Amino acid sequence: MTVTIKDIAKQAGVSITTVSRAMNGYRDIHPETRKRVLQIAEEMNYRPSGIARSLVMKQSKTIGLIISEMTRSRTGHHFLFDVISGVNDRAMALGYDLILATTSPDEQHMVPYMELCHRRQLDGVILSGVRTKDPYLQEVLDSAIPCVLIDVPLLGKTCSHITLDNRKGAQQAVEYLIRSGHRRIGFINGHREAFVSEERLLGYQHAMEEAGLKGEWVFYGDFDDASGREGVCHLLEKDPDLTAFFCASDLMAVGAMRELEGMGKKVPQDVSVIGFDDIDLAHYVTPMLSTVHQPRYRFGTQAVDVIVGMLEGEQGKSVVLEPELLIREST
Amino acid sequence: MTVTIKDIAKQAGVSITTVSRAMNGYRDIHPETRKRVLQIAEEMNYRPSGIARSLVMKQSKTIGLIISEMTRSRTGHHFLFDVISGVNDRAMALGYDLILATTSPDEQHMVPYMELCHRRQLDGVILSGVRTKDPYLQEVLDSAIPCVLIDVPLLGKTCSHITLDNRKGAQQAVEYLIRSGHRRIGFINGHREAFVSEERLLGYQHAMEEAGLKGEWVFYGDFDDASGREGVCHLLEKDPDLTAFFCASDLMAVGAMRELEGMGKKVPQDVSVIGFDDIDLAHYVTPMLSTVHQPRYRFGTQAVDVIVGMLEGEQGKSVVLEPELLIREST
DNA sequence: TTGTACGCGTTATCAC
DNA sequence: GTGATAACGCGTACAA
Numbered sequence: 001m002t003v004t005i006k007d008i009a010k011q012a013g014v015s016i017t018t019v020s021r022a023m024n025g026y027r028d029i030h031p032e033t034r035k036r037v038l039q040i041a042e043e044m045n046y047r048p049s050g051i052a053r054s055l056v057m058k059q060s061k062t063i064g065l066i067i068s069e070m071t072r073s074r075t076g077h078h079f080l081f082d083v084i085s086g087v088n089d090r091a092m093a094l095g096y097d098l099i100l101a102t103t104s105p106d107e108q109h110m111v112p113y114m115e116l117c118h119r120r121q122l123d124g125v126i127l128s129g130v131r132t133k134d135p136y137l138q139e140v141l142d143s144a145i146p147c148v149l150i151d152v153p154l155l156g157k158t159c160s161h162i163t164l165d166n167r168k169g170a171q172q173a174v175e176y177l178i179r180s181g182h183r184r185i186g187f188i189n190g191h192r193e194a195f196v197s198e199e200r201l202l203g204y205q206h207a208m209e210e211a212g213l214k215g216e217w218v219f220y221g222d223f224d225d226a227s228g229r230e231g232v233c234h235l236l237e238k239d240p241d242l243t244a245f246f247c248a249s250d251l252m253a254v255g256a257m258r259e260l261e262g263m264g265k266k267v268p269q270d271v272s273v274i275g276f277d278d279i280d281l282a283h284y285v286t287p288m289l290s291t292v293h294q295p296r297y298r299f300g301t302q303a304v305d306v307i308v309g310m311l312e313g314e315q316g317k318s319v320v321l322e323p324e325l326l327i328r329e330s331t
Numbered sequence: 332m333t334v335t336i337k338d339i340a341k342q343a344g345v346s347i348t349t350v351s352r353a354m355n356g357y358r359d360i361h362p363e364t365r366k367r368v369l370q371i372a373e374e375m376n377y378r379p380s381g382i383a384r385s386l387v388m389k390q391s392k393t394i395g396l397i398i399s400e401m402t403r404s405r406t407g408h409h410f411l412f413d414v415i416s417g418v419n420d421r422a423m424a425l426g427y428d429l430i431l432a433t434t435s436p437d438e439q440h441m442v443p444y445m446e447l448c449h450r451r452q453l454d455g456v457i458l459s460g461v462r463t464k465d466p467y468l469q470e471v472l473d474s475a476i477p478c479v480l481i482d483v484p485l486l487g488k489t490c491s492h493i494t495l496d497n498r499k500g501a502q503q504a505v506e507y508l509i510r511s512g513h514r515r516i517g518f519i520n521g522h523r524e525a526f527v528s529e530e531r532l533l534g535y536q537h538a539m540e541e542a543g544l545k546g547e548w549v550f551y552g553d554f555d556d557a558s559g560r561e562g563v564c565h566l567l568e569k570d571p572d573l574t575a576f577f578c579a580s581d582l583m584a585v586g587a588m589r590e591l592e593g594m595g596k597k598v599p600q601d602v603s604v605i606g607f608d609d610i611d612l613a614h615y616v617t618p619m620l621s622t623v624h625q626p627r628y629r630f631g632t633q634a635v636d637v638i639v640g641m642l643e644g645e646q647g648k649s650v651v652l653e654p655e656l657l658i659r660e661s662t
Numbered sequence: 663t664t665g666t667a668c669g670c671g672t673t674a675t676c677a678c
Numbered sequence: 679g680t681g682a683t684a685a686c687g688c689g690t691a692c693a694a
């Protein structure tokens with residue numbers, strides 16, 4: 001038997017209205033009464049029902065974190081955990097509960113999405129892992145419920161996004177390689193459906209052009225280590241004289257290093273490798289991987305802040321975090 | 332304006348009762364009517380409110396995943412992500428929503444715990460990261476709501492747990508080292524407040540005794556790589572002739588390897604190292620780490636299954652998963 | 663300062 | 679087969 005305000009009311013000899021007022025800290029109530037009510041509530045071990053409250057208040061104090069392809073891609077692991085962690089911490093701190101959900105790209109016809117939103121009356125939603133041309137992105141935009149996209153640059157009245165300055169990050173990495181004397185630099189990118197891939201490519205190209213370097217050695221992988229290996233093979237085949245690789249993920253960078261080792265090339269003596277993300281792995285591998293750091297945890301906390309901002313009437317906005325180039329042993 | 336069954340009722344010219352029946356697939360309703368109602372619902376883009384439903388049904392179709400010290404310990408990362416992933420997938424598949432929450436050991440006087448349970452009317456709860464002597468464990472046990480503990484061997488009417496056969500896992504690892512000819516084997520354990528630590532110690536001791544080995548070289552760390560390094564120093568100081576280390580986590584094992592390298596010892600030529608967990612990192616480091624595999628994802632899926640089982644009236648039970656020794660390059 | 667009464671969106675129990 | 683109507687637990691005009 002869960003105890004409700006009605007029980008408390010009876011016990012305290014007042015009406016439920018009074019109990020409700022006491023609980024919610026209204027001032028137009030006799031201090032004596034409030035004290036008594038509060039004490040009785042305490043004694044009876046009363047716990048308010050968020051469910052009932054949501055129903056009448058029309059807001060659930062809940063935000064949803066929807067992740068695309070969470071399980072499928074081993075890749076996401078390192079990135080996602082910190083994002084989840086950040087979202088969770090910030091949401092809790094602000095008094096929101098967090099509902100976690102996932103979609104596969106196939107079934108994400110917005111059906112499960114909108115359904116979840118209404119079913120749980122989500123106050124706001126954070127989307128991660130969405131591909132640029134996901135069919136239901138438009139629906140998200142049209143929807144009235146505030147949402148923030150991670151790494152997808154959509155903007156709307158109730159739609160914000162948060163991302164890293166990927167172009168700048170890539171540019172810094174490549175510029176560093178160039179300053180280190182490299183001229184023939186391969187770029188192992190992520191898949192084409194990721195917005196970040198476009199941006200990182202732009203950064204790569206820009207840095208190369210600025211330095212007056214002509215060639216363009218680009219391979220499209222899938223962010224995982226296997227495609228890092230592929231990338232090395234593929235690019236080296238096109239040009240055996242490459243002396244450096246910039247990879248769009250640490251996992252691909254590690255794969256690249258392993259492949260290079262297998263081919264008898266030393267990192268960083270013979271060829272330099274630089275990654276992207278700065279996952280834990282980056283400083284556990286040998287040689288320790290130079291990389292572009294992403295403040296993943298902050299992606300999460302900021303996402304929540306942006307949502308709450310929109311809940312308070314702010315327009316959708318664009319948050320761009322700063323990358324940070326970390327030089328370790330692989331360059 | 333969210334559309335409710337009332338709107339549909341009006342539109343269809345029937346009562347809300349009929350609508351409700353149509354939606355929930357009752358049979359005592361005219362096929363024609365049901366069809367019409369369903370179609371109108373579809374047209375109006377109706378989404379049922381789980382909130383309202385929960386209120387009257389007294390069950391929310393929601394399970395909570397409560398993680399202790401999620402952010403604080405970098406250690407948990409690799410273990411937790413897969414657990415979360417498993418819980419999420421299985422919960423979704425079974426029609427449950429997942430609420431994620433965290434506690435710090437300081438403030439976990441059950442207040443936030445029980446509060447969350449009632450606030451969201453959780454049908455069941457999964458706890459991870461709890462330390463053996465957390466004060467509020469008892470409360471969890473007493474509570475009427477079904478819960479399953481991960482890696483804490485409590486049992487009750489509505490309380491199950493799920494864990495690995497840690498003793499066997501440790502034993503297998505140490506036995507392997509012994510079979511490989513090692514006699515002086517150090518054990519770098521996790522902290523004392525973890526149940527798994529006790530079990531792994533037992534496994535280590537058992538294997539040593541079985542082989543008639545007398546010495547016992549044990550160090551208590553904290554599961555992270557830093558304490559792996561410490562462990563090596565500490566134990567080697569006590570006995571410079573140790574030729575192998577069994578570590579209660581992969582992270583500690585990696586730390587141990589790094590420390591050994593720093594001391595000029597080759598792994599595995601001079602000394603063998605074996606870890607526990609089988610996190611991704613294990614096969615990215617050089618040399619690739621031999622370790623005891625934990626089916627983390629299954630921890631998650633099983634946990635959900637157990638909860639649902641209890642929801643259907645089953646008693647609390649104990650699920651023990653099988654470890655698997657993975658031999659790679661560090662031994 | 664306090665109480666009455668209504669509504670939030672559903673399901674369930676009755677009648678009809 | 680279908681429709682009132684009463685819950686579910688809470689917030690809140692409006693009265694008193």
